[in-house]
Amino acid sequence: MGLWESIAIVTVFSIAVIVIDEIIHARRRKRREGAGAARAGH
Amino acid sequence: MSSGTTSEQDKRALYWLGERLIDYRHPVMIVVLVVTAYFAYLCSQLTLETSFGDLLPQSHPFVQIHNKYAGTFGGANNIQLMVEVKDGDIFTVSTLDRIYKITEEMDRVYGVNHNQIDSIGHRTTRYLRAQAGGFLKAEPVMIQMPKTADDAANIKRIVHNTESIYGLLVSLDDRAALVRANFIEARLDHRRTFSEINERVIAPFEKGWIGALIKGRDALKGEQAAPAVVETVYRDTPAAKAGLKTGDTIVSANGKPVADRIELAKVIEPLQPGATVALGVKRGDAVENVPLTIGDRDLEVYVAGEPRLYGWVYSYVNDIFWILTITWCFEWVLRWMYFHDWRGALRPSLTGVIAAIWGLAFIHVIGFALDPLILVMPFLITARAVSHAIQMHDRYYEEYERHDWNQRKAIVAAFAELFVPTFSGIATDALGVLVIILVPIVMLRNLAIVASWWILAITVAELLLNPIVYYYLRAPDMDAVLAREKGWYKALINRVTDWNLSPVGKISTMIFWLVLAAIGAVLMRGLIVGDPTSASPLVWEDSPYNVSHAHIQDKFGGVEPLIVVSEGKDRDAMKEPRVLRTMEKFQRYLERDRDIGYSVSLTDILRSVNQVFHELEPKWGVIPNTSRDVAQTFFIFFSGSPPTETAKWVDPSYTTAHVTFFARNHKGDNIARIIARCKEFIAANPMKNEKGETLAEFKLAGGLIGVLAAANEELVRNDLLMNFLGFFTIYLIVLFTYRSWAAGIYLLLPLVISNIIINAAMAVWGIGINVNTLPLVTVGVGFGIDYGLYILSRIIEEIRVNGDLELSIREALTTSGKAVSFTAVVMVFSTALWTFSNIRFNAVMGGLLAIWMFVSFVASETLLPVMISYFRPGFIMREAKRASRRPVVQPQAAAVS
Numbered sequence: 033m034g035l036w037e038s039i040a041i042v043t044v045f046s047i048a049v050i051v052i053d054e055i056i057h058a059r060r061r062k063r064r065e066g067a068g069a070a071r072a073g074h
Numbered sequence: 075m076s077s078g079t080t081s082e083q084d085k086r087a088l089y090w091l092g093e094r095l096i097d098y099r100h101p102v103m104i105v106v107l108v109v110t111a112y113f114a115y116l117c118s119q120l121t122l123e124t125s126f127g128d129l130l131p132q133s134h135p136f137v138q139i140h141n142k143y144a145g146t147f148g149g150a151n152n153i154q155l156m157v158e159v160k161d162g163d164i165f166t167v168s169t170l171d172r173i174y175k176i177t178e179e180m181d182r183v184y185g186v187n188h189n190q191i192d193s194i195g196h197r198t199t200r201y202l203r204a205q206a207g208g209f210l211k212a213e214p215v216m217i218q219m220p221k222t223a224d225d226a227a228n229i230k231r232i233v234h235n236t237e238s239i240y241g242l243l244v245s246l247d248d249r250a251a252l253v254r255a256n257f258i259e260a261r262l263d264h265r266r267t268f269s270e271i272n273e274r275v276i277a278p279f280e281k282g283w284i285g286a287l288i289k290g291r292d293a294l295k296g297e298q299a300a301p302a303v304v305e306t307v308y309r310d311t312p313a314a315k316a317g318l319k320t321g322d323t324i325v326s327a328n329g330k331p332v333a334d335r336i337e338l339a340k341v342i343e344p345l346q347p348g349a350t351v352a353l354g355v356k357r358g359d360a361v362e363n364v365p366l367t368i369g370d371r372d373l374e375v376y377v378a379g380e381p382r383l384y385g386w387v388y389s390y391v392n393d394i395f396w397i398l399t400i401t402w403c404f405e406w407v408l409r410w411m412y413f414h415d416w417r418g419a420l421r422p423s424l425t426g427v428i429a430a431i432w433g434l435a436f437i438h439v440i441g442f443a444l445d446p447l448i449l450v451m452p453f454l455i456t457a458r459a460v461s462h463a464i465q466m467h468d469r470y471y472e473e474y475e476r477h478d479w480n481q482r483k484a485i486v487a488a489f490a491e492l493f494v495p496t497f498s499g500i501a502t503d504a505l506g507v508l509v510i511i512l513v514p515i516v517m518l519r520n521l522a523i524v525a526s527w528w529i530l531a532i533t534v535a536e537l538l539l540n541p542i543v544y545y546y547l548r549a550p551d552m553d554a555v556l557a558r559e560k561g562w563y564k565a566l567i568n569r570v571t572d573w574n575l576s577p578v579g580k581i582s583t584m585i586f587w588l589v590l591a592a593i594g595a596v597l598m599r600g601l602i603v604g605d606p607t608s609a610s611p612l613v614w615e616d617s618p619y620n621v622s623h624a625h626i627q628d629k630f631g632g633v634e635p636l637i638v639v640s641e642g643k644d645r646d647a648m649k650e651p652r653v654l655r656t657m658e659k660f661q662r663y664l665e666r667d668r669d670i671g672y673s674v675s676l677t678d679i680l681r682s683v684n685q686v687f688h689e690l691e692p693k694w695g696v697i698p699n700t701s702r703d704v705a706q707t708f709f710i711f712f713s714g715s716p717p718t719e720t721a722k723w724v725d726p727s728y729t730t731a732h733v734t735f736f737a738r739n740h741k742g743d744n745i746a747r748i749i750a751r752c753k754e755f756i757a758a759n760p761m762k763n764e765k766g767e768t769l770a771e772f773k774l775a776g777g778l779i780g781v782l783a784a785a786n787e788e789l790v791r792n793d794l795l796m797n798f799l800g801f802f803t804i805y806l807i808v809l810f811t812y813r814s815w816a817a818g819i820y821l822l823l824p825l826v827i828s829n830i831i832i833n834a835a836m837a838v839w840g841i842g843i844n845v846n847t848l849p850l851v852t853v854g855v856g857f858g859i860d861y862g863l864y865i866l867s868r869i870i871e872e873i874r875v876n877g878d879l880e881l882s883i884r885e886a887l888t889t890s891g892k893a894v895s896f897t898a899v900v901m902v903f904s905t906a907l908w909t910f911s912n913i914r915f916n917a918v919m920g921g922l923l924a925i926w927m928f929v930s931f932v933a934s935e936t937l938l939p940v941m942i943s944y945f946r947p948g949f950i951m952r953e954a955k956r957a958s959r960r961p962v963v964q965p966q967a968a969a970v971s
Contacts, residue, residue, distance in 0.1 A: 038395040042402040046423070049406050053416040057551050064553075 088493050092486035092541065099542040106539050110428055113435030120434055122391065123443040124384055126151060126259050128517040129785070136784035140776035143639050144259060146721045147732040148190050150778040151257040153267075153379035154633045155180065155275065156250050156626045160372055163248035165230040168308040169373060170195075171219045171287060172279045173251050176375075179275045179290070180255050184266050185381075189718045190256035194233060194243050198719045201236045202686045202711065210686060212711045215239065237682045242672065245629045252630055257381050268385025271377060273336050280375045282339025284366060285311020286318050290335050301325075302334050316366035318355065325361060326354030342368065376622035378633065380778060383610055386619045390912035391446040397911065398453075401904040405460070408900050412563070413467065415554040417547060421540060422463035426456040428535040433528025442520040447612065447846045450908060450919050451525060454850070457905065457927070458503055458860065459532045461897045462496050465864055466536055468893040470544065471555045481549040489541050495867040496536060498811040499860035502804050504529040506855055509799040510848070513792045515785065518848065564888075567895060571887040574936050575880065575943065583940045587827055587933065594830035600837035603793065604742015604786045604844060611842070614914045632671025632736035635777030638752060640761075642729040642770040648676060649701045649708070649728050653761045653770045657733050658697060660772070663755050664735055669744045675733040676723050680704065683711045733772075737779050742786055742842050749774065749783045785844070793843055800855035801826070808859075812866070814949030820941055821862040824933030828858060832926045841918055850919050858930025861898065862938055864890040869942065870953050877954045879946060883939045891935055898931030 095102065130137045140150065157164065157173055164170065177195035181188055192199060200212040215233065220226045233244045243252050257267070278288070287306040302324040307313050318324075324332060327341035328351055345351060345368045353364045402423070409419040430452060437444060469492050474484035507529065510522035558564070573579045605611055609620040626633050640657055642648055658677040664670050681695045684707050688694035698704050708728075717726045724731040737748065752774055761770040775783060804825070805818035832851075841847060868890040872882035905927060908920020942950060 033392060033395040033399065035395060038399045041399050045403045046406060046420070049410055049419060050416045053410065057415075057554070060553060061551065 085490060088490035089486060091493075092489040095489070095538070095541055096482060096486065096545055099545060102538060103542050106428075106534060110431055113431045116435035116438045117431055120438050121443045122388070122446060124262075124264060124445050124447075125443070125517070126262055126380070128520070129515065130781050131514045131784050131788040132516065133514050134784035134788060135773075136775045136780050136787075139639055139773045140637075140781050140784075143637065143730075143732065143776055145187070146725065147637050147639065147776065148187075148256045148635060148722065148734065150635070150776070150781045151259055151262060151379070151381050152633075152635060152778070153180075153255050153257065153271070153377060153382050154626050154630075155253040155255075155271075156376045156378075156622075156629060157253070157279075158245075158250040158374050158376065158625070158629070160370075160374070163230075164244065164251050165226045165233075165248065167220050167223060167226050168285075168311070170216070170226055170229060171306065172283075172373070173253070174216055174219045175287065175290075176275055176279055177253050180253055180271075183255070183270045183275065184263060185257045185261035187256045187258050190722055191254070192243055193253040194229070194239060194251060195253070198715075198722070199239065199243065200711075200715070201232050201239070202683060204686070210683070210710050212713075212715065238674065238678050242630070242674065250629045252626070252633075254633075262381060264381060264384040265388045267381050268389060271382070271385075273340070276375045276377070277339040277343050278335040280371065280373065282335075282342040283371070283373075284313045284316075284318075284338075284342060285369065286313035288324065288335035288338055302332050302338050312366050312369040316353070316364050318353075318364065318366070319357075323356040324353050325356050327351055329354075347371070376625045378619065378623040378626050382622075383612060383619055386613055386617065387446050387913055387915075390613075391449075393911045393913065393916070394449050397907050401907055404907075405900055405904060408896075408903075409464070412558075412896050413471070413550075413554070414557040415550045417544065417550055418464075418467050418471075421467045421544070422460040424540060424543065425463040425532060425535040426459045428539065429459045429528060429531040430456060432531035432534060433524060436527045436531075437524050440520065440523065442524060445517065446913065447915055448521060450850060450916050450923065451521065452528070453905070453908070453920075454923060455525060455528045455532075457901045458500075458529060459535070460901065461860055461894075462499065462532060462536050463540070464897045464900075465860075465890065465893050466492055466496065466540065468558075468889075471550065471558060472889065474549065475552075475555050479549070479552060482545065484549075485541050485545055489537070491871070492864075492867075493537065494811060495860070495863040497533065498807055499863050500529055500532050500536075502807045502859050502863075505803045505807065506800045506859075509796055509803060512795065512799070513848070514788060563896070564892065567888055567892045571884055571891070574887075574940065575884060580940045580943060583936045584944075587824075587937045591827045591830055594827070594834035597834035598830055598837050601833050602742045602837075602842045603790045604745055604782065604842050605740055611844075611918070612846070612913065612915045614912070614917075617912075617914070627671075627738055630671065630736075632669075632738040634737045634740050634779055636670075636735040636737055636748065636752075636779035637776035638733045638735070638780075639773040639776065640731050640733065640770050641773050643768055644729065646701070646705075646728045647770045648724050648731045649704045650761075650763075650769050651697055651699055651701060651704060652763065654680060654697045654704065656759050656761050657731070659759065660733055660755055661735075664748070664751060667748055667751060669738045669741075669748065671736045671738050673733060673735045676731045679711055679723065680707055683707045732776075734777065735779075740779060740782050742844075745779055745783050745786060748779065789843055789848055793848065796848070796851075797829070797855060804855075804859055808863075811863075812870075812949055814947070816947050817866070817949050820938060820947060821859060821866065823941065824862060824937045825855070825858055825930065827937070828926060828929040828933050829855060831929050832922065835922060835925060839918070839922075841922065846915055847919065850923065858927070858934050861894045861931055861934035864894055865934060865938060866942075869939075870950055873950060873954045874956065879950065879954065880943065883943055887935065887939060891939075894931065895935060898927055902928045902931075 155176065157176060159169055164173065173193065174195035177191065177193040180186065181191055189198065194215045197214045199215050201215055203211050203213050205211055216229060220229060233239050240246070285308050286304050289301070289303040289305055304318055304320055304322045304324065307318050307320060324338055326332060327338055330341055332338040332341065342351060347368050347370045349368050350365050351368065353366050355362050355364045406419045409422065410416060412418065433452065433455065466488055469488040470484055473487040474481065477483040477487065504526045508522050508526040511519050513519070574583060609615050609623065613619050640648065640653065642653070647653055654677050657675050661673040661675060661677070665673055677697060680697055684698055685691065685695040687707065687710065698707055712720045720726070737744070756772045760768065762768050774780065801822055805822060808818040808821050809815065843851065865886050868886035869882045872885045873879060876882060902924045905920050905924040909917045911917040911920065
């Protein structure tokens with residue numbers, strides 16, 4: 033493995049972690065907002 | 075409230091600084107990024123190389139002698155290549171032809187000193203031949219390749235009758251021949267030497283051998299195509315069985331075009347015995363397809379010597395990329411799990427990368443090159459960067475929650491509260507490593523400057539850039555911040571802290587560390603300077619290099635040179651029988667040492683020529699009685715040789731010569747003993763005439779053993795000093811940080827204990843202090859000081875608020891201590907990955923440093939708080955008194971607590 037392969041792998045990996053994290057948090061926010069709206073509806 | 079012992083005024087200033095940093099974020103960001111971009115460009119210019127001279131203490135008298143005479147008598151950069159036949163002896167036409175060609179190819183390798191090649195196939199290896207009329211003439215053993223079995227038998231007779239060849243260049247069992255080549259230090263290019271020896275010297279004659287001599291490329295006409303013409307086909311070989319004939323041209327092998335023997339060998343080399351290769355053979359105008367079955371190898375080639383060793387190290391250097399890749403990915407996952415948010419995973423990477431760019435660019439700016447053996451060092455510095463970044467980010471989340479989810483206030487508060495411990499930690503590391511500059515070895519001095527700058531560069535990322543970057547980035551979700559306070563990790567930290575601070579825990583901790591320190595102190599006495607084994611510690615024991623090295627040592631007794639120069643006061647001093655007898659006596663004296671294989675000098679030639687001159691009567695195998703007889707004897711041997719050839723024995727004016735001893739290994743203690751014996755002999759045997767005037771003096775010492783002796787002497791002289799100065803620097807910075815004489819002692823004690831334990835581990839595992847290990851060990855002195863600083867600062871910060879020591883310690887351990895433990899665990903696992911490196915040195919040092927980090931972390935987390943709890947130091951307790959006297963809040967600074 034050379035320098036550029038190494039840089040490519042770590043970059044792709046880091047971006048993947050960021051994207052997954054954002055998706056997870058977005059879902060949580062949505063769920064929370066949904067739950068909040070439901071409570072408000074009551 | 076505040077941390078460290080910073081006064082309220084200082085603290086306010088830090089908050090003000092943090093606020094201004096955010097206000098002026100655009101210009102600061104642009105400046106940092108522009109400079110970093112320029113440095114990134116400089117990084118691309120970096121080269122990876124090892125300068126042999128930079129590894130030596132140039133002011134040491136041994137090295138000065140080495141530098142003065144390396145060009146004539148041979149230096150430390152020798153390659154020894156051994157050709158060993160599997161059956162029979164080397165005196166067959168096929169084997170002798172290959173030895174001749176191997177020698178010829180070795181002579182063409184870049185950087186070889188053409189007058190310092192020893193081999194029975196080289197023109198400078200001569201024997202005495204009686205000619206018609208009783209004249210004696212020194213002639214090369216092989217002026218050309220032998221053609222018949224009679225020629226081979228004649229060479230065997232010559233070898234057996236020549237004292238300076240038999241046993242030295244041909245093994246006593248006739249099964250191996252040695253080709254020794256000395257390299258010009260200024261022209262050393264380890265990667266090029268390594269590949270040229272593999273491709274040109276070894277492959278065509280060992281694994282790529284088909285039983286026929288194929289024409290090679292003309293060294294003087296590199297660009298010219300050299301058709302792979304068959305020069306000789308040997309009997310009972312695969313080539314003969316396949317029907318190859320002299321004059322055939324091999325144009326392809328398995329469909330791949332080949333132009334010379336190197337290209338042919340590249341195709342043949344990977345094939346196993348019994349495999350068939352289809353050769354395209356041109357005879358006349360037609361190209362025929364000739365199948366050739368690969369036979370068993372009939373000889374093995376082994377290569378050792380420093381240039382070869384470094385060649386192997388360079389060949390493994392790409393290990394670093396997969397280690398870094400796995401480390402990066404592994405750490406990202408861990409940090410993501412710890413912070414529950416990608417921002418926490420990113421921050422240490424930003425800090426590490428920016429510090430690395432600044433550090434690597436500086437290496438280029440000062441004209442230094444990266445050595446593959448110091449690659450663990452940047453990794454360690456990056457570990458520090460990661461440690462500081464994790465602390466800062468953890469604090470940012472803590473402050474974010476505390477400041478009612480106000481991002482700006484949280485960033486400023488984290489910056490102001492952790493500025494002192496972060497900066498102290500960085501300054502301690504930077505100055506601690508700078509003490510290496512005192513060792514008079516260029517490589518270590520450069521390394522000290524670079525490492526120190528690199529560590530300081532952490533401040534750019536952590537105290538300038540990151541607060542701004544995290545202001546630009548959207549703040550994390552609240553649930554991510556709150557999640558840090560829950561989960562099994564937090565529960566584990568709480569439980570361990572509770573036990574550690576319980577009465578039983580405190581006593582157990584104290585006893586445990588005391589016992590461990592005592593055991594370590596006993597074991598560390600076994601630590602040695604230099605290499606502890608005969609195998610090279612840079613590569614693994616079963617690596618091709620060490621296997622070759624061991625084989626050559628077994629066959630030839632010793633191959634690592636120690637050159638002692640006999641420096642005359644006047645011309646012809648080396649013709650004085652007294653001088654020559656003392657040199658001979660010196661040889662016999664030191665050969666009695668168990669680690670000296672054999673020796674060579676001018677006197678060996680003199681004695682054998684004298685004997686041949688007197689009809690081989692053994693009683694004439696002595697040094698002649700008068701300088702006139704000596705001069706005549708020299709004339710007989712040297713008269714047919716150009717000065718460039720004779721210079722390897724004696725300079726043209728006969729003022730200076732040398733005695734070269736070949737040592738069996740370069741273990742540190744053996745080198746020290748051999749040098750001590752040399753000094754004893756020299757003191758007891760002055761080379762003086764009847765009037766008491768000095769004729770000549772022995773000068774120590776060149777060759778690998780000589781320069782290693784010099785390096786070891788410097789390291790012994792500096793090792794203790796390095797440790798002392800390292801600790802002293804830490805003490806001074808802690809003194810200024812906490813304005814307390816006692817604070818340094820509390821923080822240093824865990825470090826001293828972990829240093830004792832690591833030195834003991836080095837002694838037990840046979841890791842010696844040498845030019846490669848010293849910088850790592852010195853950087854390690856400060857390991858864990860940042861852990862201690864963060865914990866201690868937090869204790870002070872807490873006690874200013876609650877006034878209760880026990881509560882403050884507990885709070886510090888479950889906040890800063892938690893981040894410390896996470897950092898340490900991550901770094902220990904990452905550093906331990908180095909143990910999978912093919913470079914044994916990097917693997918061993920990686921493993922050792924992982925243990926070091928672990929011990930420092932455990933000592934800082936357990937021993938430090940227990941000592942503070944037991945002894946209730948004044949510099950902490952006075953803060954508790956102040957806390958009870960004053961109101962807590964400072965309008966701007968203090969909303970934090």
